[in-house]
Amino acid sequence: MVAALACCLLAAAGCAGGDDGNAARTAGTATTAPTTTAPLTTAPLTTAPGPTTTTVVTSPDQLARPSTAAAVAAELVRVERALRTDTGTTAQREALGWAQQHAYGALAEHPEWYDEVVAGLPADVAAPVARNHDAAVHLTSPSLGPPPTEPPDWTIRTPAPAATLLSWYREAEAASGVPWPYLAAIHLVETRMGRIHGNSPVGAQGPMQFMPTTWDEYGAGGDVQADHDAILAAGRFLAAHGGAGPLGGAGIARALFAYNPSDDYVAAVEDYAQVMAADPGAFDGYHAWQVYVTTTAGTQRLPEGWSKTGA
Numbered sequence: 001m002v003a004a005l006a007c008c009l010l011a012a013a014g015c016a017g018g019d020d021g022n023a024a025r026t027a028g029t030a031t032t033a034p035t036t037t038a039p040l041t042t043a044p045l046t047t048a049p050g051p052t053t054t055t056v057v058t059s060p061d062q063l064a065r066p067s068t069a070a071a072v073a074a075e076l077v078r079v080e081r082a083l084r085t086d087t088g089t090t091a092q093r094e095a096l097g098w099a100q101q102h103a104y105g106a107l108a109e110h111p112e113w114y115d116e117v118v119a120g121l122p123a124d125v126a127a128p129v130a131r132n133h134d135a136a137v138h139l140t141s142p143s144l145g146p147p148p149t150e151p152p153d154w155t156i157r158t159p160a161p162a163a164t165l166l167s168w169y170r171e172a173e174a175a176s177g178v179p180w181p182y183l184a185a186i187h188l189v190e191t192r193m194g195r196i197h198g199n200s201p202v203g204a205q206g207p208m209q210f211m212p213t214t215w216d217e218y219g220a221g222g223d224v225q226a227d228h229d230a231i232l233a234a235g236r237f238l239a240a241h242g243g244a245g246p247l248g249g250a251g252i253a254r255a256l257f258a259y260n261p262s263d264d265y266v267a268a269v270e271d272y273a274q275v276m277a278a279d280p281g282a283f284d285g286y287h288a289w290q291v292y293v294t295t296t297a298g299t300q301r302l303p304e305g306w307s308k309t310g311a
Contacts, residue, residue, distance in 0.1 A: 056091075060098035060290055060301065065106045069113035073120055075103040080125045084281040090162075097288025105292075108136045128275045128282060135271035138264040139189075149296050154198035155307040160227055162287040165193060166280075168231045176235030177244030182252060183231055184283055185272035186259065192291050194227045195304065208234045234259075247277050 057063060066072040079100040086093065107113060114133065121129060159165070165187070169180035186208060187193050194207040204211050208230035215224045218236045222229030238244070243255030248270070256266040275282045291302040 057095035057098070058091075060102070063095075063099055063102055065102040067106070069110070069116040072103050072107050072110075072113060073117045075099060076107075076117070076129050077121065077125050079103065079285070080128055080282075083285045084124075084279045093284045094288040097285040098290065100285045101289045104132055104136060107133060108140070127278065131271040131275045135268040138268040138271070141264040143262070143264065147294050147296055151293050151295060151300070151302065151308055152198060153308050154196050154291075154302065156195050156291055156302045156304050157197050158304045159193040159195050159287065162284055165227065165231075165287065166283060168228050172232045172235035175232060176239040178235045178238045178252070178255075179247045179273070179277065181247065181273035181276040182238065182243070182256070182269060183234055184276055184286070185269045186234060186256075187227075187231065188272060188286050188289070189265070189269060192289060193287055195291050197225075206230045247273065 066075050079096050082088075082096050083093065083100070086096070088096075107117060118126060118129060160168075165184070166180070169183045169187075172178065172183050173180040190209045191197070191207045196207075199205055200209060202211075205215065206224040207227045210219065210224055210230065210233065212224075214237065215233065218233045218240070219229065220233065220236070222233065224230060224233075237259065238252070238255040241255040241258040242251035245251050253266055253270070256269050257263070260266070272286065276286070292299055293302055
């Protein structure tokens with residue numbers, strides 16, 4: 001099973017292992033968690049053009065979030081298509097991910113826009129938008145607990161490059177039989193692809209949030225703090241719980257529930273995995289998503305290099 005790393009807004013996180021899954025999840029999600037879909041920073045966002053293959057954007061704070069349903073729809077069409085067809089530089093694709101996260105954040109903050117947004121979407125964009133929005137709905141479930149009163153005790157690190165992480169997911173898939181998009185989706189939900197470094201309130205550790213006893217069983221002598229070792233261990237855990245096999249099967253749903261005993265968690269991971277399975281280019285967008293934390297005082301972005309002691 002898994003215990004949650006935290007719950008701040010639009011997020012659930014799990015971690016493999018523990019003696020009492022439901023008790024552990026309650027303890028974790030009532031405290032803090034990495035956001036999985038786009039709450040927006042409390043700092044004012046500048047009005048800037050969306051990133052294209054010629055626009056230079058060096059920070060998500062340079063981007064303005066869409067302010068109407070029509071603007072959200074237009075931005076989602078632009079970024080979802082660009083992520084699947086644009087062969088721009090790493091920096092340009094990162095900027096697309098930032099813009100994507102802002103668009104989904106605006107939609108999450110205004111659920112009344114949803115019908116208008118999806119009504120005019122072309123079919124190739126409608127499917128990933130529906131999946132990403134559904135993940136946000138599940139990850140804002142009241143069952144995940146209230147926001148904390150202050151930012152969590154985390155350090156935010158720079159993740160491994162997207163190509164490197166993808167190679168590790170595929171390595172784990174080859175070794176375990178668990179489809180790589182599930183491993184990527186768990187990594188996204190748990191620690192934003194390894195950006196978040198910090199134990200959960202119940203003692204879960206590392207980028208895939210393993211409880212120590214479960215790491216002893218599935219870690220194969222590796223380093224729980226190392227993305228590569230943790231990804232491989234997650235594959236072993238999921239396979240041991242029936243997760244090997246085709247995408248979307250009943251076995252993977254049961255394995256994900258063993259990883260984190262929450263129907264909302266399972267549904268969100270399934271959503272993100274299905275988006276990446278449909279087009280691996282979607283992974284680049286998720287890889288760029290930032291850590292946003294909502295507390296009772298508001299929402300803020302925790303940039304890479306941030307730590308609570310240095311904040």
